[in-house]
Amino acid sequence: MPSSVETLEFQAETRQLLRLVIHSIYSNKDIFLRELISNASDALDKLRLASLTDASLSEADTSDLQISLEVDKDARTLTVRDNGIGMTRDDLVELIGTIAKSGTASLLEKIKESKDAATTESLIGQFGVGFYSAFMVADKVTVHTRRAGTDSGTQWESDGEGSYTIQAADDLPVGTSVTLHLKPADSEDGLADYLSESKIRQIVKRYSDFIRWPIRMAADRTDADGEATSDLDTLNSMKALWARPRSEVTEDEYNEFYQQISHDWLPPAETIHMRAEGTFEYEALLFIPAQAPFDLYSRESKSGVQLYVKRVFIMDDCEALMPNYLRFVKGVVDAHDLSLNVSRELLQHDRQIQGVRRRLVKKVLGALKGMQDKDTERYTKVWAQFGRALKEGLLEDTDNTEALLELVSATSTHDPEKTTTLREYVERMKDGQDTIYYLTGETRAMVENSPHMEAFTAKGYEVLILTDPIDEVWVDQVPAFDGHRLQSIAKGQVDLDDTADDETETDADKAQREQDFAALLPWLTTTLSDHIKQVRLSSRLTTSAACIVGDAHDVTPTLEKMYRAMGQQMPTVKRILELNPTHPLITALRTAHHADAEAPALTEVAELIYGSALLAEGGDLPDPARFTRLLTDHLTRTL
Known part of the structure; x- marks a missing residue:
């Protein structure tokens, strides 16, 4: 006897949110596949975790966890299938109903006012808002699911308009399958590509390449006899270097990954691999390039690192995680739990993000200081490439002024062939001298030949030669280094006799x-x-x-x-x-x-x-x- 079909109405607020998801919130329709794969990955994670504590789950339930993509060009369907934790009927209603709970109206109002408005909870991994992105490309979505440890399954289906149907379904495997009945190929959306093997591979490679579970799809082949065959391919690499211990990653692997994300064919000058644990967990793999990109000082230059959440790609150039003066730093940050807006495309500016940013900045500045201390030649080359950008930090980042001043390197009258740090300058100061002297100018030759230099040269006082345009600004913003005042020899009164070794004028x-x-x-x-x-x-x-x-x-x-x-x-x-x-x-x-x-x-x-x-x-x-x-x-x- 066939099971009865229930038809449930979406609440008015849910219909409004669904329309926003389909027409407004997501700027890129490819996102739908990322969202569905992410939900499938979450389901596999939950099954693996549940199997550690629930003896009723058999070993077979976790023996070959995977995500599979199935294309039926004749029926114009794309199915995302996983053998993860699955859902019961009540789970389906509850999880989909999450967006219709109290507070939805307020959330909708914020979304209408601003697409990047902060929400009050993370929606990552919930079978809800991300799932609804499927209706951007499908005019009907069918879900079949069976919860691990249960005998019965459930079918959910909707056209994304005013209602959905739900009914029991027999003979379903553990896990969930989401079948998208794609809109007609001749529709204004032009969605034929989502049945294309190459298009699907492209989306998976961009957004889901580092998900820990295999993403598989049947690929058409032609054998030596010209016969058509179908093989099962794994589309993602599953090689998230940042999630592996540093001791298990080779330098070649780091270099290959750096070249992949930066399009720079030189190896990086420095690799920073870090893991943060505690109340907020994340991994980061950052690189300091060996040479500056051609557009480093262009207005169009993009800054920030790639952001992942649980190995799911979220966005390029995440400016919230890296200040502008460190825009040359490349890499990824993978957060285990991060508050995102309803589309996962824009970050909320919350304490967690600011905390991650502070730690990343200190790690990068610390790596540069370590390079300066241990490999002067390599640091000198890096400073020549990025010193001007780092000095912008003296204007932008007052929290790290001292760390940045330790990194400042400049030519001076001490040794025209080498640069010097402020620390080295201080160590060479004459007895009784308590001021760091400098002179700014357009070129080194102009500064060296300036009349202002004459007495300092005659009496053996070292002067820093600053020729970057930004030097004109930051020296006025930074009053001192290590207790020693910075003074331009072209400003104010200068009386070197007060500190000279031999006073010649009474x-x-x-x-x-x-x-x-x-x-x-x-x-x-x-x-x-x-x-x-x-x-x-x-x-x-x-x-x-x-x-x-x-x-x-x-x-x-x-x-x-x-x-x-x-x-x-x-x-x-x-x-x-x-x-x-x-x-x-x-x-x-x-x-x-x-x-x-x-x-x-x-x-x-x-x-x-x-x-x-x-x-x-x-x-x-x-x-x-x-x-x-x-x-x-x-x-x-x-x-």
Whole structure:
């Protein structure tokens, strides 16, 4: 006697959610197969776990756990079958009814407002929302299932509209089969591909390659005699390297996997294999490349690592798990339990995710520090490729400022052939020196030849040479390293005599010098007031006549140009002209001014001194034509 068929109505809220799943939430229809395979994998996991504690489950129930895909092109059906835990009638009603429980209306409202709105529970592995993605490609779905340890099975069927039917079914194997009656091939969705062996292989390879259970499908073959045969192929590799102990993975396997996910044919510079256990479990396999991708500093450059949940691929470039300044890091993170939105495609920004991110960042920075300590040559090459990106972290990641400062590497006046770390700089500091000196500029040659360097070179003080555009920014954001203040030698007052090994100038000498220039300095300040705010004597010059410096907190000219290039309005910053009191030109100017302060030629000389100082630091003349004419006239008069 045939079993009775029950027809149950979907609740109104469930119908709304079903329509959203079919038409709005999923951006890629291929996702349906990922969801069904994931549900099948969960069922196999549950059976394996249940068999460890339930003596009623026979050994045969877990002897060959697998997922099989079956295609019937004539009937236009695709079946996803597993021999996992299975379900009873009540399980089916309860699990499908989950989305219709209290709170569904609120969830629907959030989904309507924003596709990435946070939900209150993880829907991973539930035979519910993911299952309904099948209706994106099918106009009818039939489920046959039998719970392990029971004798009777159940059939569920629906067209995804207003109701579903449920009835008992005899002679079913343990497990679940989901049969999709695909929409017509000539429908507007164009779904013929989902009966194609190559299309199915492609989807499995992308989303489900690392699931621990074999995914099998009959594949058509032609033997040597031209006869058609059908073999059973395993579509997934099941080789999730991150789930294996590091001791069991070879370097070749790591390199092969890295090349697969990065499309980089060079081996990585560093491999990071980690496992986190406790309240939130995950595995991660990360790689630091040996060379930067061509688009590392492009706006279109994508950042983040691949995200898996229980070996199911969720998304590429998961920005929530890796900060932008570590966008060069490649790899995967596989979470055992992670809150996702209703489509599994977008992450909720919750504490778990932030916790994983913090640990990953510390692991990557720790690996770079280990490389720096143990293999200087390799680290120098990695820094050359990614140092500029890492320095972005000094602006973005205040929690890891100290760790990032330990990684900073730069050229310096100590050894032009090698880079130095801040730690090495500090270890070489002169007795009594408590400041880390640096100078920024567009090129190394420009910095090395800057007038600002003269006194530091003469007195043996090391100066860091910073030429990355971002150096102009981060040095102002980071006040100190290991208790030592960072100071630009082109800003503020510099008096190296205070820390020099031998003091060569007495206080009386300084007082006399100030008196000698008491009249010239204010006159020059007034004469050049359109360009500068002050003229003073310098202690940083030994051979040049003059240089231009900023106050301690002034924006540098290079940074001012950068802001203006980005469209930001910047007020003109007047700087300070410093004079070398021992230079022949400056002493001659002082003498001439003392003899005749009104002489017209003095103003022209003042302009030439200012313009020369501006050119020496790589600046732009306010009036190049006038400067050239003045210079030509004065040269002519001297010949």
